[in-house]
Structure formats: structure tokens, C-alpha cells
Amino acid sequence: MMDLAVRDIRHDLGRFVLTALGLGMLLSIVLAMTGIYNGMVVDATVLPDTLGADLWVVQRDTKGPFAESSRVPLRLAERLRAVPGVSRTRSYVSFNVQRTGVDGRVQRFMLAGLSWPDDTGDLLLLAQGRSLRAPHYEVVVDVSLGLPLDAQLSIGRDVFSVVGITSGMVSSGGDPMLFVSVADALNIQNDLSNEALRLEGEARLARVRRSEYGRDPASLARAGQPRLPALTPPPVNAVLVDVQPGQDPVALRQRLEQWPDISVYTLEEQRALLVRGVIDRARRQIGLFRTLLVVISAIVMGLIVYTMTLDKMHSLALLKLLGARRGVILRLILEQSMLLGLLSFFVALLIGELLFGHFPRRVLVADSDRLALAGVVAGISGAAGLVGLRKALSADPNQVLAS
Amino acid sequence: MTEPARRTVVSAENLSKTYGEGALRVEALKPTSFEARAGEVVAILGPSGSGKSTLLTILGLINAPTTGSLRIGEVQVIENALPRTSLERQRRQQIGFVFQRSNLIPFLTAEENVRLSLEIDGVNAYESRKRARALLENLGLDKRLLSLPAKLSGGEAQRVAIARALIHRPSVVLADEPTASLDSSRGRQVMELFRDAAHAQGAAVLVVTHDHRTLDLVDRILEMEDGRLTERARAPGAGRSPA
Structure with missing residues (x-):
């Protein structure tokens, strides 16, 4: 037919x-x-997957940096490193940045801190260039930001040199990710204007004057110095914990959960929080x-x-x-x-x-x-x-x- | 007349068709009996609304009669109340249709339109193509085999339609006003084709027509009026005897 x-x-x-x-x-x-x-x-999951930590340690009763604000002390990484079964700890900090580029277009990206020198970004999916080799002023950017190698990128008060380019490293919102050292990231995050620094210095001087140290001229002089750290070291968002080979991450997590100031999530739980929470x-x-x-x-x-x-x-x-x-x-x-x-x-x-x-x-x-x-x-x-x-x-x- | 030409291929007894009931009852076809023999060309005349189309749909196994029986070829098709699939088979094997308009399928070529009648009955493509080409060449359409219906003239299209009606060697060809849209010369050609086919294939050709110009080419004339069918007497020598 x-x-x-x-x-x-x-x-x-x-x-x-x-x-x-x-x-x-x-x-x-x-x-x-x-x-x-x-x-x-x-x-949503490319970052935790790439960083590949076994456990994410975050502020107590929070869901971690991708879901809500989480602040843990910078020294938590050292405390955790002393726990038996832990092979490596890395501080983690990330935040969104929106700036106007030289061409006048608005650039939006997520800046993440790598715990240099323990983590120089070797795990990142590098398409060009290299990972970080210096603790300051080097940045690895995602290709979607459109910057070439060796480009100079101004963030906050500092200028960073693009040393590596990743492919497909974006935030859960789809923005390109940039990686600098944790120290640089905290500097950018906690950068204060000259006016704020001056006011901070005056406030500190006033506090010293009201205290018993105010009667000591030497203390007053020290308190007035602008370079004196005003606060305790700024907090990070989380600490990433790698478990020693042969150790059970879940068992380690149960031990760490007994600490009063932190919550602990496995990589799978962090991924689930992202998929079912942030982008749900x-x-x-x-x-x-x-x-x-x-x-x-x-x-x-x-x-x-x-x-x-x-x-x-x-x-x-x-x-x-x-x-x-x-x-x-x-x-x-x-x-x-x-x-x-x-x-x-x-x-x-x-x-x-x-x-x-x-x-x-x-x-x-x-x-x-x-x-x-x-x-x-x-x-x-x-x-x-x-x-x-x-x-x-x-x-x-x-x-x-x-x- | 040859032996096959005498065989009765259509035999209708007391066929009638009534629509509606009670006050709305319309008797479209009064009890009608007639026969048509192989090789005969029979004209059915009558004014519009006289019941010609009703008779044609019953003979074509499209509509069932209210009463009566009908035999086509060797099969008692109506009285036995054949199931739908058997009626379809009888239609594709025993009956050929020709209409006022050629009613060719617009997306098939002339050759494919003719082959269709064979292939829907299971004939393979090689055989159907061979037979269709031979028949169309006989009808002078050898240069139009691959033409779509839209590219054919009225006369060519009607010849293709006749080829489609004849290709499967039916027992009966039912033609509804086949010459109405053709000029006198082409109308006569079509009627001559029917006559030749009737004689060559031993089929009965029933032609519903208003066209009195071609009545000299038919063997018998039946007249229909108010749903009643009667045979018109013909003057001696009128019409042509089969060759």
C-alpha cells in the first residue's frame, strides 16, 4: 500500500x-x-561540589552560608584542626559584590575566600592560568565575567590581578564567582571608609578616657593610633573540614555537634539545603x-x-x-x-x-x-x-x- | 453478444428507502426491482429529487435500503445484512464509482489515484503500477501519469477517474452525472469509454444522467420519477448493440 x-x-x-x-x-x-x-x-551545587569538603561547620542553629547568615570565628579552623580524625580545615567566606565596570556596565559576582595557603584553589575547574600563589591581590575569576588573564580588577580599595580563569563556576543565582584569599575577602568585606575609621578611632579614645586607663597618657596615645585594630578579627561564614582517610564523616560530625557554638552538615546535606531550600x-x-x-x-x-x-x-x-x-x-x-x-x-x-x-x-x-x-x-x-x-x-x- | 455479457451482475428486488416517521415520513425510493447484465450500459434518467441519488447510494452499498434485496455479482449483499467490513470489501472489489467531478485525491498523481483502487485491496505496488500505467496509456494519458489532479484538464481528470473505477475490474460501475461538466464531444468520449469497458470487462455500467446527447450510446434507459423506476421503451434500432 x-x-x-x-x-x-x-x-x-x-x-x-x-x-x-x-x-x-x-x-x-x-x-x-x-x-x-x-x-x-x-x-547551586557547583561550589560545594568543587570545594569537596566532607563537613561544613557553621554558626550554631543556622543552615550555613548558602541559606542564611552564618558567622564563625576565624580561629575555629584551628580548633577543628586539633580534633582527631580531621585532616584539613579551611575557612570559608563568600558574599555578593556589585560594581560598575570600566565600560559602565554593572558587574555582579560572588566573591569567595580561599584559605590560603592550605587552599590555593587547586580544586577549581581552571580553564586558563593558575591557582593563587600569593596571599594577596591575586584573583581567579570565572570565564562568564569576561575578563582575560592578567587583567587588573579593582575591588574595594585594592587592585587584583587575574591569574586564573575557571569555567562554569557560578553562584546559585547564576552570577560568576571570583576567588581570592580569605584575608583579602575579609578585607574587602570589612573595608571601612576614612570617615568611618576616624569615627571609630575617636570612639575608642573616648572609651579609654572614660576608663581607668584614661588617666595614663601612654594608653591614651596608643588608643589614638589609627592603625590599632578596632575589633576582634572579623568572622568567616564557615569552616570546611576534610576527614582523614578511613574516618567516618558522620561519626566525626556527631562528635562536633556536641560543641555548643556550631552546627555541622555533611556535603550531601549542604547540597540538599541548596537544592531544596535556596533554589526551591x-x-x-x-x-x-x-x-x-x-x-x-x-x-x-x-x-x-x-x-x-x-x-x-x-x-x-x-x-x-x-x-x-x-x-x-x-x-x-x-x-x-x-x-x-x-x-x-x-x-x-x-x-x-x-x-x-x-x-x-x-x-x-x-x-x-x-x-x-x-x-x-x-x-x-x-x-x-x-x-x-x-x-x-x-x-x-x-x-x-x-x- | 458474448456469453459473459448475458450474465446478470446487478439484481435488485423491491428496494425501497423511507426517511422519517409518521407525518414526516418521506418515501425517497418506492419498491423497485431491476436487473443489469454484464456488458450493459444503463442510463437512469429523472428530475432532481426523483430518487436517483438514493438509488445510487443503495447500489453503492453506502446506505442500506428500508426493504428489498440486492445481489451484486455472486454475492447477496443486502439481504444477508453483511457486516461493515464485508460491505467495504464488496465496494472495493465489485463496484467502481465515477462522479460528476472527478473527485481525484489531490495529493496523489494520476497514476497513484488509479493504483489506489488496487492497493487498498492488497495488490502490491509493482503489479498496481503496471496495470495502472497500461490502463492510463490505453486512455491516452501516458504523458500525464505523474501529473497531480490540479494540473489535469477536466476531460483528463475524468478519464483518470474512469480508470480508477475500472482498474480493479468491478462487476458494476456506478456513474453519477459523469458527463455533466464536459462539453458534448468529451461527454461522448466518456460514454464510449464506459461502453468499451463494459464490453471488455463484462461489467454493468449504471449511469445517472441528465445528458440526453449521449443516450444513443446506452443499451437501456430507466426513468425515475417520484421514487419509482420504470423502463423506457426504445424505438427499434435505438442505441447501439455491444460490439
Whole structure:
């Protein structure tokens, strides 16, 4: 039996291709939503995954630096290093920075501190350059910031030299990440203006004058010096703990949890907090939007196949008059619906290949997602075909005689 | 007349069709009996609304009669109340249809339109292509095999439609006003095609027509009026005997 579906498509190929293009664009949005959804999860977890610590030690009763404000003393890292079973500790600090670049455009990024010299950034996914070799004024930036190697970057009062470029290191908000030493990060975070420093010095002098030390001229002189540290060392957000080989991180965590001033999370718990907490609303919103798009695609495709069937009602009536079996009509309608779905699917894949890389945020489409979309498209095509088939089987041979 | 030409291929007894009930009851076809033999071309005349189309849909196994029986070829198709699938098979094997408009499938070429009648009955593509080409060449359409219906003239399209009706060697060809949209010369050509096919294939050709210009080419004339079918007597020598 000749392939009627292919012959009908061939007869009006332009219309069929344009329809598939339109439908393919719709499906590409479904694919994009899936990719953005995946990308969001990867973006959210790329930092803890890259840093790779076994335990995250944070301020007591907080969920850690990615969920809420967490402040722990800088010296906590040394206390933890003394615990049996701990092989390495690293202080961690991160915060968002928004600045205006030399071209006048607003740059937004997340600055993270590496616990130099214990952590120079060797674990970072470096695409170019090197990790940190000096405790100050060196920075590793993500490629999405658009800076080349050896570029000079002014942050706060200091100028940093770009020594390395990472790929795919972004925050849960999709902003590029920059890595400097913890000391530099704390300097930037706690930088005070001249006016603030002067007021701080005066306040300190006033406090000394009111105390018994105010009667000692030497103490008064020391208190008035601007270089005297005004406060205790600034806190960091967390301490990353690596467990010695053969040690159980969970057991170590249970021991550390007995300390009154900290909470401890495993890497998996930190990841779960990020995925289920920080990006949960966005994730669910994208999930719902994706579901809505699938439903819309199904309705649109059903209408297209129905309209294609309406256009053929006279031919279908003629086929019935000539004695064609139902299978002939069933094959015609379902095959066209499936071919439309197939072509649309490949259009969606092609659009994805061409465009998703240019999206401002990571769009991560896995083979399993493509396979899932193929399944969805097959389902939609089948359902749309059934809608068309229902109409097709109602074709009345009398129409041919009446025409 | 050859032996196959005498065989009765259509036999209708007391066929009637009634629509509606009570006061709305309309008797579209009053009890009608007639026969058509192999090789005969029979014209059915009558004004609009006289019941010609109703009779055609019953003979074409599209609509069921209210009463009566119908035999096409060797099969008692109506009285036995054949299931839908069997009626479809009878339609594709025993009946050929030709209409006022060619009613070709617009997305198939002339050759494919003709092949369709064979392939929906399971004939393979090689065989159907061979037979379709041979028939279309006989009808002078050898240069139009790959043309779509939109590219054919009215006469060419109607010849393709006739080829489609004849390709599977049906017992009966039902033609509804096949010459109405053609000029006199082309109309006669079409009727001559029917005559030749009827004689060559041993099929009965029933032609519903208003076209009195071609009645000299038919063997019998049936007249329909108010749902009743009667045979018109013909003057001796009128019409042509089969060759």
C-alpha cells in the first residue's frame, strides 16, 4: 500500500515544514526549561561540589552560608584542626559584590575566600592560568565575567590581578564567582571608609578616657593610633573540614555537634539545603512552567492534526467510498501526526544545539532529558493523532456523492 | 453478444428507502426491482429529487435500503445484512464509482489515484503500477501519469477517474452525472469509454444522467420519477448493440 501520509505531506511540504518549525520552537522552550532547571541545580551545587569538603561547620542553629547568615570565628579552623580524625580545615567566606565596570556596565559576582595557603584553589575547574600563589591581590575569576588573564580588577580599595580563569563556576543565582584569599575577602568585606575609621578611632579614645586607663597618657596615645585594630578579627561564614582517610564523616560530625557554638552538615546535606531550600521556589516555578508548556504543546499539536484532518475530509470520504479499510485511514492520520512530532522534535534539538549555549545562565540538557522529551512528543503525537482519527472516521462517503 | 455479457451482475428486488416517521415520513425510493447484465450500459434518467441519488447510494452499498434485496455479482449483499467490513470489501472489489467531478485525491498523481483502487485491496505496488500505467496509456494519458489532479484538464481528470473505477475490474460501475461538466464531444468520449469497458470487462455500467446527447450510446434507459423506476421503451434500432 502506497504511503498516503508521506504523499500528502509532499503535496504541501512548505506548510508541513513551517508547522513543524513552529511546533519545534515550542518544544525547544520545553527543552530549555528542562535545561535551565538542571542548570540551576548544578549552579547551586557547583561550589560545594568543587570545594569537596566532607563537613561544613557553621554558626550554631543556622543552615550555613548558602541559606542564611552564618558567622564563625576565624580561629575555629584551628580548633577543628586539633580534633582527631580531621585532616584539613579551611575557612570559608563568600558574599555578593556589585560594581560598575570600566565600560559602565554593572558587574555582579560572588566573591569567595580561599584559605590560603592550605587552599590555593587547586580544586577549581581552571580553564586558563593558575591557582593563587600569593596571599594577596591575586584573583581567579570565572570565564562568564569576561575578563582575560592578567587583567587588573579593582575591588574595594585594592587592585587584583587575574591569574586564573575557571569555567562554569557560578553562584546559585547564576552570577560568576571570583576567588581570592580569605584575608583579602575579609578585607574587602570589612573595608571601612576614612570617615568611618576616624569615627571609630575617636570612639575608642573616648572609651579609654572614660576608663581607668584614661588617666595614663601612654594608653591614651596608643588608643589614638589609627592603625590599632578596632575589633576582634572579623568572622568567616564557615569552616570546611576534610576527614582523614578511613574516618567516618558522620561519626566525626556527631562528635562536633556536641560543641555548643556550631552546627555541622555533611556535603550531601549542604547540597540538599541548596537544592531544596535556596533554589526551591525557582525550581518548582520552572517545573510548573515546563508542565504548562507540555500541555500547551499537546493542545496546539492536537489542533494542528485536527485541522490537517479537516482539510482532508473529502479525500477521506472518498477513501471510505472506495472501500478502504479503517487501517488505511488510521495509518494516514497517525503517521502524519508522528512525522510532525518527529520533525518538531528534531527542530527543538537543533534549536537547543544552536542557541542554548548563548543563554546567560547555564542550560544543561542531558541525553535522558532528550529521551524524555522524545517520549513526551510521541505521547502528544499519539494523542493528537487520535483526535484527528476520531474526526477522520466520521467522514461520510455520501459527501462524495453530494459534491 | 458474448456469453459473459448475458450474465446478470446487478439484481435488485423491491428496494425501497423511507426517511422519517409518521407525518414526516418521506418515501425517497418506492419498491423497485431491476436487473443489469454484464456488458450493459444503463442510463437512469429523472428530475432532481426523483430518487436517483438514493438509488445510487443503495447500489453503492453506502446506505442500506428500508426493504428489498440486492445481489451484486455472486454475492447477496443486502439481504444477508453483511457486516461493515464485508460491505467495504464488496465496494472495493465489485463496484467502481465515477462522479460528476472527478473527485481525484489531490495529493496523489494520476497514476497513484488509479493504483489506489488496487492497493487498498492488497495488490502490491509493482503489479498496481503496471496495470495502472497500461490502463492510463490505453486512455491516452501516458504523458500525464505523474501529473497531480490540479494540473489535469477536466476531460483528463475524468478519464483518470474512469480508470480508477475500472482498474480493479468491478462487476458494476456506478456513474453519477459523469458527463455533466464536459462539453458534448468529451461527454461522448466518456460514454464510449464506459461502453468499451463494459464490453471488455463484462461489467454493468449504471449511469445517472441528465445528458440526453449521449443516450444513443446506452443499451437501456430507466426513468425515475417520484421514487419509482420504470423502463423506457426504445424505438427499434435505438442505441447501439455491444460490439
